[in-house]
Amino acid sequence: MNSILPKGVSKERFAAATGAMRKVVGDPWVILDENPLIAGYMDTYSAAPESSTAASAAVCPGSVEEVQEIVRIARQYRIPIWSISTGKNFAYGGPAPRTAGQVVLDLRRMNRVIEVNTDLGYAIVEPGVAYVDFYNYMKRHKLPYWIDCAANGMGGVMGNTLDHGVGYTAYGDHLLMQCGMEVVLSDGSLMRTGMGALPNGAASWPVYKYGYGPYIDGLFTQSNFGVVTKIGLWLMPEPPAFRPFMVQLQNEDDLYEVTEKLRPLKINMIIPNAAITVHLLWEASVYTTKHEWKTGSGPLPQRTLRQIAEKFNLGMWNFYAALYGLPEVVEANWQIVESTFRSIKGAKIYREADRKDDPSFNYRVRLMRGEPNLTEFSLMNWVGGGGHINFSPISPASGADAMKQFHMIRKACEKYGFDYIGEFVIGWREQHHILMLMFNRYDADESRRAHDCFAQLINDAAAEGYGEYRTNLHFMDQIAGTYNANDGALLRMQRRIKHALDPAGILSPGKNGIWPLGESPETNS
């Protein structure tokens, strides 16, 4: 008998529900907690105990029809189901559900690239397609388009898009490049958004986002209003010329100037891709680990940071971007870019040929041309032990905001005994600041400090008007609580939508702080 059950569900009801689910998907695809495979649905890398998000079961449908049946069964038996596509967003909770006992609806078996249209440059994919699968598909079929991938090449195309993830090419804003969505609603019915709602609208579905009436695709991202089973994606044509480059900055205060100089280049689309300004230790982890520089706990001193920068020919900040397009256009834009960044005192500009033996530059280049890889996982070795959570506040792309956030976050990291390991991903007008909070998960004190540091950062950031764009399972409610202008009007509306679309409250309860009516973090703790 299962030792973990969904909250408020009897053993008999759970057994009846999972028994019905077995009839839909087959015995091997309902994984109960006596099955060792259930360990694969743990959040093994956050600062909270694994038991706090341990699934009671996982169900793996192989088709849209099976998803519909599973949702109907969950609704009939009032079983909470937590949807994942590939479950590889490790810093944000991986495949684990929001609370212990929820059943994971694992969509990884639905892993087909349904279509790639080479005339119009779009693809339609299922939830289980990983970046590496998508990349391999494009190469295997010799298609003249690039994909845009996240830094984790094993990550899921749809999951990343629905969680507002970003990549590194000119198509790096993944949700911006999404067009058309298929969703299973909580009653098991199937809906297509936009032009897909026309019985014969398939041709326009992946090319025109808005259809007729309210534009609703966004409602199914970072939410729990339905189970998304297909999305359309626009693909970037393979450019005739590609010029990646790095600007190495010698001082931490140079963050201000590089951000200010970048902004007009972004807004005017001279630099079209998701550019990144990366702090020293993020890049240094490709070469070295903290143990080589310091024994014992606490952040590295500035003196040591300087030594690391010198040894590995890195800057205190390292800026990466690329130019894409016709060779003549790339060359013309390069003149602008080079002269702009050359004006920063001490800045060194490198092109691909200058650093061909540099693994940190190399993996950035691969990301900027949409080649999935796993090099960034080197970060996991910096401290060792695998603990990591991402703190990700948004701000305008301004030097003042970048400096303010950098100092605020580093101060908190140092207070709790951690190194600042961060980067800024700069979009058209905004920047995502990503702190990779690394800790030894096998050290209870260090894990507790990481959790406390993160919780403080949320409040510190909110006090300055900064909100996070995405987060780990354990901080979803706290962050949702910071978006509380007008007496929490936004969250109240989200909960009303939740109740209207999912009155039984079975779909991913608690996702991004959206609980069914009558439930709250407290009732689920």
Next chain:
Amino acid sequence: MVHRRELLKTGAGLLLAAPIRIPLRLLTGVTGATTEAPDVIAETGIAAASELINAAQANARHARAIDLDSTIMIRRLSEAWAANPRPLFGMTRSDIAILVEALARDRGMAVVYRGWHDHRANGDIHHVLYGNPDVIAAMQREFTSARGAFGRVLGRHVAELASVGPRPASINFTVETSGRPPRQARFVTWAVAPMGTAAA
């Protein structure tokens, strides 16, 4: 031996066939007539790796030192396990462990053992073990006797650790040694196994 950093320099993507200078079929054992796929791998640069490998080999395991780019390693394992999932025990840094565990789930394999071995400044070693309760209890006793030479103990137990057994449990304990902590990256040990299949 090709070093990890050298392979990173090649810039191999997950698909691209990089000019690897070591016979990667030896890692996966699925190419040609070679059937010597290791069931134990240990990353070079970890002090306990040679103890582990020697003890595992003495225990009739096929153990091998590795120094591979994580992208390439996961690609090869992915290809191999798609056709033939096999038990695998590892002593590696955290990045490889995380990626292997994630891949294992995709291939219907279970994480059946995890070990964390932290060298403290005073020479003590703190161990956290997750796995078959009987096996890890025995290992606690043997680790204590072996003091710093726990790689040898692991090498003797890899077959049991890389097998699907009863519901896993966790223990943590500290072993006193008089040794100096190695100046190296922290590392972990782990094992994954196909469901219902004992280590061959």
